[in-house]
Amino acid sequence: MTRIIHHPTTDRLRSILFGSRAHRGVVFTIALYALLVAIGFVYLQPLLFMFITSIKSPGDLLNPMVQWVPTELYLGNYARSFRVLNYPQTLLASVLISVAPSLLQTLVASVVGYGLARYRFWGKPIVFLLLLITFIIPPQNTVIPQMLTYRNLGLLGSPLALILPALLGQGYRSAIFILIFYQSFVSLPKVLEESARLDGATDLRIFIAIAMPSALPAYIVSFIFSTVWYWNETFLTTIFLEGGVTTLPMQLSRFAQAYENLYPPGVVSIFERLNEAVKMSGTFLNILPLLVMYFVLQRWFVESVEMTGITGE
Amino acid sequence: MMGRSRSRREISLRTREALHGYGFILIWIVGFLLFTLLPLSETFHYSLNQVSVTATHIHLDFVEWANYSRALFTDPNFVELLVGYTVETLVSVPIVLIFAMSIALFLNLKFRLKGLFRVIFFLPIVITSGPVIKELTAQGVASAPGIANIPAVVDFLAQLPRALRSPVEYLLTSFILILWFSGVQILIYLASLQKIDKSIYEAAAIDGASGWEIFWKIILPSLSMATLLNAIYTIVTLSHFSENRVIRYIYNQTYDVRGGIGYASAMAFIYFGVMVILLAAVYFFLMQWAKRESK
Known part of the structure; x- marks a missing residue:
């Protein structure tokens, strides 16, 4: 044995x-x-389910034999949801609404993160505590007075309603980006900055010429994440942009209503009624730009955290 | 004399440094006052009033804590929703953490097609948004396929005490939905794993430690900071998620005739309080655990 x-x-x-x-x-x-x-x-x-359902014809949808393989490639759903979503316009609005605040938010977060990482001053722990608080406060605790103020200023429905907070470091999840920049600036060696200071460079100049280029990965990662989060954010956008700009996710959330306005249920034939397939094509059109961006930029997502060292010590 | 002037110079240098530092964070301080503190205190002020909004101005009617007592003692839904939220969060957090940690451990290994799997596992980071999740849930693809409808499971659920039934039911119906909230957490775990010095593994293996022992004695303790970070991130994300039922309820009450801004503000503050308690509880629990691990 x-x-x-x-x-x-x-x-x-x-x-x-x-x-x-x-x-x-x-x-x-x-x-x-x-x-x-x-x-x-x-x-x-x-x-996969979403995509396959979205290319099913009304006949396939009713046929219990057809599960994963549709009998034909039916693009009618996309044609209709393209119209219902008002795609070119909402897509452009979504891009604008997510890219503009993200750029500003990233830039401001880097300035604040640099200040926290490179200077000694009284009250720094308080600032960190307040940063944490801005991260955990639920939006509905601050959103109504902001909305009323915007209404008085005539800014409700304008992209400025989202851009202004981002400009002052209070954008969506700004605290995370400030911490990302804090981490990446804290771990940079100080030698270059000190020698530039001895040469008489001002603090702002040192930041722009030396610190910013060396934190390039943090900028890219922050910008990508910020864009994605702004894109997917619907609570704030619905409240601040209502009656003005309509983004893609906003239009998706009232898809059924918009569909019945365009295709009134009493008027159109049974094959043109709102069904699962049309809904799924709308949802797919909504995430398609993100998917494209993700597959193009996936290296940055995958390696992002390693490069910026967000986890800290 | 010399020493005195030097110390004075040092003080002025330090002041200068501090002033420059404040210069960099000034924009944030202004933003915090304008866009966080001011609206927060206004919301608190509303919560103590009966608020009615007309086209031109806001009318306030001071009611002390009436909105709070109404939310906690009169409202038939709010407390129940809060309890549901607490239970669901406490069930979800460990699942997200364990799941994210296992995925990160897998992705830290070397194997073929790793790039492909990484791309798939980070998809939720891009996709998880309110309307999309809502559509997915409506289609039934978010729950563990069909489990909750199997007769044996239904019987089993019916026999559980009430307090246990809702978490188990939630687990069965939303398991896959919970997994969709693990994207960023996987990233954070993976980053911490890659920071562990490889030579520690080798030394442990030479000393005869098994993979199991290496996990418990080396890997897990070095993931304690990431776990804490992930737990906080998960709780905050779940609590802010726009399809969260408490948030939907508060939002609907804001525009409701019987609710109104004052009432919604009071509920928002109660919700915030519950959230802070949850965060604090999880924080202290994990800190205790981390302390024990490092001993």
């Missing part, structure tokens, strides 16, 4: 199956891939 267990062939077999110190075994590898595929499926399945 012992001879079989410790026979060289069985030893090798065991090493292939269960691994050794040098490599993983087949069993572990298979289990790893099975798990990864299963979890990947969890994320992909809704998207």
Whole structure:
């Protein structure tokens, strides 16, 4: 018995199956891939479901035999949801509403983060505490007076309603970006800045010429995340932009209503009524720009945190 | 004499440094006062009043704490929603943390097609937004497929005591939805994992430690800061999520005839209070755990 267990062939077999110190075994590898595929499926399945439903014709939708493979590629849903979403206009609005505040928010966060990272002054812990508080305060605790003020100033519905807070470092999740910049400036070596100071450079000049270029990864990562978060944010945009600019997610949230305005249920044929397929095509059109951006920029997402060192020590 | 003038110069240098520092953060301080503190105190002021808004101005009618007592003692929905929110958050946070940590551990290994899996696992960062999640939930793709409808599971749920039933039910119906909130957390865990010095693993392996022991003795303790960060991030994200039922309720009450701005503001402050208590509880729990781990 012992001879079989410790026979060289069985030893090798065991090493292939269960691994050794040098490599993983087949069993572990298979289990790893099975798990990864299963979890990947969890994320992909809704998207796949969404996409497949969105290209189903009304006939396919009613046919219980058709589950994952539609009988034809039907683009009528997209044509209609494109109209209902008023796509070119809302897409442009979404881009503007997410890119403009993000740029400002990133820039201001870097200035504030630099101040916190490079200067000694009284009250710094208080500033950090207040930063944390701005992060956790639910938006509905501050949104109504802001909305009323904007209304009095005639700014309700204007992109400025979102741009102004971003300009003063109070944009959506600004605290996170300030901390990202704090981390990346704190870990930069001080030598260059000190020698520039000895040469008589002003603080602002040192920041622009030396600190900003060396924190480039933090700028890119902050800008990307900020854009994505502004894009997906619907609570603030709905309140501040209502009656003015309409973004893509805002239009999606009143999709059914907008659809029935364009295609009144009593007037259009049964095949043109609002159904799952049209809804799904609308949702897909809504996330399509983000998906495109993600696949183009995915390297920055994947490596972002490592580069900026947000986790700190 | 010399020492005195030098110390004076040092003081002026330090003052100068501080002034320059304040110069950099000034814009934030102004913003904090204008866009956070001012509206926050105004909201608090509203919460003590019966507020009616006309086209031109706001009419306030001081009612002391009536809005608060109404929310806590009279309103049939609000407290129930708050309890539901607390339970759901306490169920979700550990799931998100464990899930994100396991994914990060996998992604930290070397294997083929890793880039592809990484791209898939970070998808939620881009996609998770209110309307999209709402559509997905409406389509039923957010729950663990069909589990909650299996007769045996229904029977099992019916036998559970009431206090236990709602968390378990929530777990079954929203499990996949919870996973959609793990994107950023995976990123943060992965970054901490990559900071661990590789030579520590090797030293432990040479000393004969198994993978299991290495995980509990080396990896987990060095992830304690990331865990704390992730827990706070998860709670805040879940609490601010625009499809959160408490937030929807407060939002609807703002424009309701019987509710109004004053009442909604009072509820917003109660909600904020509950959120802070939750954060503090999780914070102290994790700090205790981290302290024990590092011993």
